[in-house]
Structure formats: C-alpha cells, structure tokens
Amino acid sequence: MDNILLVFSICxxxxxxxxxxAGLLGIGGGLIIVPALIYLLPWVGVESSQLTHVAIATSLASIILTSLSSAVAHNKRGNVPWTLFKPMLPGILIGALASGFISEQIASDxxxxxxxxxxxLMAIQMAFPFKPKANKQTPKFVVLFLVSTLIAIIAGLMGIGGGVLLVPFLTFCGLQMRQAVGFSSVTGCLIAISGTTGYIIAGMKVTDLPEGTFGFIYLPALAGIIISSMLIAPLGVKAASTWPTPILKRVFAGLLMIVGIKMALSV
Structure with a gap:
C-alpha cells in the first residue's frame, strides 16, 4: 500500500x-509519461514482461481528458474541419483499437x-521542425484511410495522441495549421479512447498484473496524472505568452534525446 501511495504521489x-x-510547448504527454512509468511501475509489482505495455496503456488513457478539453476549445473556435472525418475516422478507430492487440504480441523489451x-526521432523533429510544403490537392479517400490507420496504430503503440505525426501530414495536404491542430486534437481523443479500449481488452487475459490494474492500465498512476495535469495545464498556456518557448522547446528536445538513448541502452 505504501508503494501504491508513493507512485500515486509521484504521478x-x-x-x-x-x-x-503541454500548455507551454504544445507537446504530448506520452513522451514524458511512458519513460517515467517504466521506472516507477516495478515499485508496485508490474513484471518486466508487461512493464512497457502497462506504461504505454496508462499514458494513452491519460490523454483522453486532456485531448477532449483541447478538442472542445478548438471546435468552439471553428478549427475542426469535420469533412475530413468521413475518410479518416474509420482508420483512426480501427488502427487505435488494433494497437492494443498488436502490442500484446510484442515483447516488452x-x-x-x-x-x-x-x-x-521526435526530439529531433522538435529541435529542428520538419515543415513540408503544402500540397493543395487533398489525397484520395483510400490514401486518407490508410494514412489515418497507420498513424493511429503507431500512436497507440507509443502511448501518444498522434498529433506529432498527423499535423505535418495535414499541413502537407493543404490545411492551415490551426485546422490541422484542431483536427488532431479531436482525433487524439478518439485514438486515446479506442486505443485504451484495446489495451483494456487485451490486458484482461493477462493474469500476473498487480492489484490496481484494469486491463493493462494502472489506475493509481492514471488518477495522479489526470488530476494534476488538468489543473496545471492552464498555467502552462499562460506562461507561453511570456516565456521563450522556442529556446525551451530545444532544451526539452535535448532532454528527450537523453531519455530516449538511455532507454535504448538500458534494455
């Protein structure tokens, strides 16, 4: 019980x-949450064979409420091009749901x-943003479906909302940045919901998960992350208007690079 309270407090x-x-730099939380949970979860009895799965699933679940609030705000400002949902929604839902079952087939290491x-790779993109030239012609239905499916699978496997992949693609398709970000916020919520569902169902078959898990999701960590992130995010948004965000983004990218390399070497 002491370790559970400790993990909850740290989360x-x-x-x-x-x-x-997220409010300051507009980054997704998964890139931070997953490495932290990989370090914390063994304290509460998560076995190494399931460690990465639980960390990613918990991260994905934490995105639901944060992306929902962002999606509502963007929709109020008219930043969501709803016509794109017809070709992309099926791929988003299928890909995200499948990610939980695909993840189950991959070894934790x-x-x-x-x-x-x-x-x-995301650290490099953050430090030196790739900005593709816009292609004014919207891709065909089948292309949008396949791309959305692939992005949703990757996002679900990595425990992120997918905006880092979807926004560059949508700007390449000719959308304005505000529309690309607005659409991404809605799809991020859907990816999180569908992907979380997949991880819950897949995790139900696993018998050696500790108390406090629901499928692959570790609920005490999830609760801690959601409570404070929802409260603190507006402060980051406020700070973004005065803090040197381009410099901070590069510093943060450097920290992510160190985390990524350390994770790769520690396996």
Missing amino acids: LVLGGFVGFM DLQRAFAVFVV
Missing part, C-alpha cells in the same frame, strides 16, 4: 509537469526499444 507531480509543458527510437 501527481509528474502530471503537473506534463500538463504545464522490443516495445521499449521501439519507443526509445521514437522518442529520439
């Missing part, structure tokens, strides 16, 4: 940091290596 601090950085490589 309160972690959630506050994640919420603040291999999943951690893949996440470490992904973190390093």
Whole structure:
C-alpha cells in the first residue's frame, strides 16, 4: 500500500509537469509519461514482461481528458474541419483499437526499444521542425484511410495522441495549421479512447498484473496524472505568452534525446 501511495504521489507531480509543458510547448504527454512509468511501475509489482505495455496503456488513457478539453476549445473556435472525418475516422478507430492487440504480441523489451527510437526521432523533429510544403490537392479517400490507420496504430503503440505525426501530414495536404491542430486534437481523443479500449481488452487475459490494474492500465498512476495535469495545464498556456518557448522547446528536445538513448541502452 505504501508503494501504491508513493507512485500515486509521484504521478501527481509528474502530471503537473506534463500538463504545464503541454500548455507551454504544445507537446504530448506520452513522451514524458511512458519513460517515467517504466521506472516507477516495478515499485508496485508490474513484471518486466508487461512493464512497457502497462506504461504505454496508462499514458494513452491519460490523454483522453486532456485531448477532449483541447478538442472542445478548438471546435468552439471553428478549427475542426469535420469533412475530413468521413475518410479518416474509420482508420483512426480501427488502427487505435488494433494497437492494443498488436502490442500484446510484442515483447516488452522490443516495445521499449521501439519507443526509445521514437522518442529520439521526435526530439529531433522538435529541435529542428520538419515543415513540408503544402500540397493543395487533398489525397484520395483510400490514401486518407490508410494514412489515418497507420498513424493511429503507431500512436497507440507509443502511448501518444498522434498529433506529432498527423499535423505535418495535414499541413502537407493543404490545411492551415490551426485546422490541422484542431483536427488532431479531436482525433487524439478518439485514438486515446479506442486505443485504451484495446489495451483494456487485451490486458484482461493477462493474469500476473498487480492489484490496481484494469486491463493493462494502472489506475493509481492514471488518477495522479489526470488530476494534476488538468489543473496545471492552464498555467502552462499562460506562461507561453511570456516565456521563450522556442529556446525551451530545444532544451526539452535535448532532454528527450537523453531519455530516449538511455532507454535504448538500458534494455
């Protein structure tokens, strides 16, 4: 019980940091939450064979409420191009739901290596943003479906909302940045809901998970992250108007690079 309370308390601090950085730099929390949980969860009895799965599933579940609040705000401002949902929604739901079952077939160490490589790539993208030239012609239905499915699978496997992948693709398709971000906030919520469902169902078959798990989701950690991130995120948004965010983003990218390399070497 003491360890459970300790993990919950640390996740309160972690959630506050994640919420603040998300508001300040516009980054997703999964890149921070997953490495932290991989370190914390063994304290409460999560076995190494399930460690990365539980960390990613818990991270994905924590995204639901934060992305929902962002989606509502963007919709009020008219930033969500709802016409794109017809070709992309099926792929998003299918891909995210499938991610939980695909993850179950991957060894925990291999999943951690893949996440470490992904973190390093995202750190490079954050430090030196790739901005594709806009293509004014919207891709065909089948292309949008396949791309959305692939992005949702990757997002679900990595425990993120998928915005780091979807926003560049949508700007390439000719959407304005505010529309791309608005659409991404809605799809991030859907990816989180569908992916979390997949991880819950897949985790129900696992018998050696500790008390406090629901499927692959560790509920005490989830509660701590959600409570503080929702409260602190507005402070990060407020700070973004005065703090030197481009410099801070590069510093944060450097920290992510270190985390990714350390994770890869520790497996």
